[in-house]
Amino acid sequence: MGVPVSQMYTVVSYILGQRLRGNKHYPLVLMLEPLFRCNLSCAGCGKIQYPGHILKRQLSYEECMSAVEECGAPIVSIPGGEPLLHPEMPKIVEGLVERKKYIYLCTNAILLKKKMDEYKPSKYLTFSIHMDGLEEDHDEAVCRDGIYQRAVEAIAIAVKRGYRVTSNTTLFQGANPERTRLFFDEMAKLGVEGMMLSPGYSYSKAPDQESFLPRKETYELFREILFRPKKSWKFNHSPLFLEYLAGTRHFECTPWGNPTYNIFGWQKPCYLLQKGYTKTFKELIETTKWEEYGQKSKNPECANCMVHSGHEATAVDYTFGSLSGFLSTIRGTILGPKITNPKNDNIPALLEAAK
Amino acid sequence: MSESEKYSQGYTIEAQDGDFLEAMEAAVDYRGDTTIEVKDGKVWDGYLFNYDEGEKALQVYPKDDPSIVAIPVTDVVKVSFTGKDTASGKSWEAWAKKKGEEREKIKAQEVDEDE
Numbered sequence: 001m002g003v004p005v006s007q008m009y010t011v012v013s014y015i016l017g018q019r020l021r022g023n024k025h026y027p028l029v030l031m032l033e034p035l036f037r038c039n040l041s042c043a044g045c046g047k048i049q050y051p052g053h054i055l056k057r058q059l060s061y062e063e064c065m066s067a068v069e070e071c072g073a074p075i076v077s078i079p080g081g082e083p084l085l086h087p088e089m090p091k092i093v094e095g096l097v098e099r100k101k102y103i104y105l106c107t108n109a110i111l112l113k114k115k116m117d118e119y120k121p122s123k124y125l126t127f128s129i130h131m132d133g134l135e136e137d138h139d140e141a142v143c144r145d146g147i148y149q150r151a152v153e154a155i156a157i158a159v160k161r162g163y164r165v166t167s168n169t170t171l172f173q174g175a176n177p178e179r180t181r182l183f184f185d186e187m188a189k190l191g192v193e194g195m196m197l198s199p200g201y202s203y204s205k206a207p208d209q210e211s212f213l214p215r216k217e218t219y220e221l222f223r224e225i226l227f228r229p230k231k232s233w234k235f236n237h238s239p240l241f242l243e244y245l246a247g248t249r250h251f252e253c254t255p256w257g258n259p260t261y262n263i264f265g266w267q268k269p270c271y272l273l274q275k276g277y278t279k280t281f282k283e284l285i286e287t288t289k290w291e292e293y294g295q296k297s298k299n300p301e302c303a304n305c306m307v308h309s310g311h312e313a314t315a316v317d318y319t320f321g322s323l324s325g326f327l328s329t330i331r332g333t334i335l336g337p338k339i340t341n342p343k344n345d346n347i348p349a350l351l352e353a354a355k
Numbered sequence: 356m357s358e359s360e361k362y363s364q365g366y367t368i369e370a371q372d373g374d375f376l377e378a379m380e381a382a383v384d385y386r387g388d389t390t391i392e393v394k395d396g397k398v399w400d401g402y403l404f405n406y407d408e409g410e411k412a413l414q415v416y417p418k419d420d421p422s423i424v425a426i427p428v429t430d431v432v433k434v435s436f437t438g439k440d441t442a443s444g445k446s447w448e449a450w451a452k453k454k455g456e457e458r459e460k461i462k463a464q465e466v467d468e469d470e
Binding site: 049057263265276287 | 383384386387388401402404405406407408409414416418419421438439441442
């Protein structure tokens with residue numbers, strides 16, 4: 001099963017509507033962080049390092065619905081923390097389904113088997129399972145043994161019960177391309193609808209500051225991983241975003257594409273950096289100095305950032321903003337993303353970004 | 356001394372100090388609780404997470420209060436970094452090293468058994 005046609009239709013009509021209205025700063029995916037509490041403590045995660053009384057706080061159902069309506073994005077991603085720890089999560093998901101939002105509920109799957117029955121299978125709901133590689137690699141990334149096997153079991157059950165399921169993988173320095181390809185085979189065998197990929201971002205708050213990928217290494221890694229992809233692999237990404245990861249093309253960041261809302265408010269300017277909070281979405285859009293972010297800005301905090309939350313929105317906007325973008329997406333969808341042979345030293349994105 | 360070393364648990368700054376504004380920025384960025392003393396003698400103990408530019412106020416989640424408190428910057432007398440910095444934890448490298456050692460141990464045992 002792939003992304004439902006209704007989801008594609010919703011997203012396309014939403015984007016065309018925004019473009020027709022001349023709205024440049026439109027959100028595509030709301031990153032709704034209802035809590036920071038987690039049942040894992042991954043060293044690469046910069047989201048959970050807070051005092052205990054902050055970790056106990058959470059957004060209420062009403063606050064979540066209010067943020068979703070204020071933002072208006074057609075897709076709502078619910079990361080965290082671990083969303084399944086939120087006692088109102090089934091009600092929040094139900095509220096989003098009622099509002100016809102496409103939901104990506106991001107979970108490490110530790111509690112998924114136990115809590116799955118609290119959620120009804122729906123075309124609007126996808127469990128997006130955090131999986132950072134094969135068993136050894138994943139357990140190492142999440143700093144706890146046995147988590148990979150629990151997640152695999154939960155994925156198999158969820159797929160069998162008719163839920164939409166994707167994997168969600170962050171790749172850090174030292175990731176092995178061959179093992180990553182084997183991991184994709186495993187996910188395909190499990191029957192996930194699609195796989196999501198992102199290079200890690202070096203959070204200044206993450207305890208581990210040595211394991212994040214500089215830009216050139218990111219291109220090289222993803223070329224090796226994605227060159228000659230297998231037919232069984234399905235990615236939950238625009239083909240142009242995969243080309244971007246592999247250095248075939250350059251995209252600037254669209255930080256307003258995935259705005260973030262959490263217990264502190266609307267986070268400036270993006271999902272990863274914390275440069276203050278606003279009380280309203282309108283205020284976020286109108287008062288953030290967007291020109292100070294992204295690779296073009298020369299902001300050192302953005303220099304090596306290539307994450308999904310900042311760049312997929314650019315790829316999607318490019319698709320619907322130009323004929324070449326549209327044709328490239330059609331070509332990439334039919335024939336697969338254009339990935340240069342890793343033996344070729346030429347990385348077009350580096351040349352393009354230097355212009 | 357690096358900024359993260361300087362602005363760590365136990366650091367205190369008063370409003371009349373020269374680098375007060377820089378310390379305020381560090382306090383907003385700090386992943387531990389702070390204690391803020393204001394002009395009327397009141398003391399706020401909690402997590403300082405934002406400087407609201409419009410209202411020129413610090414936004415704090417007090418430890419024992421569910422609501423956000425806004426403290427005008429002009430009212431602040433003293434700020435102390437009182438809580439533990441939760442971002443300085445065990446590193447991924449330490450975990451990877453431990454795992455590497457475990458794997459080596461298992462391999463060595465397997466070799467012993469083969470012999």
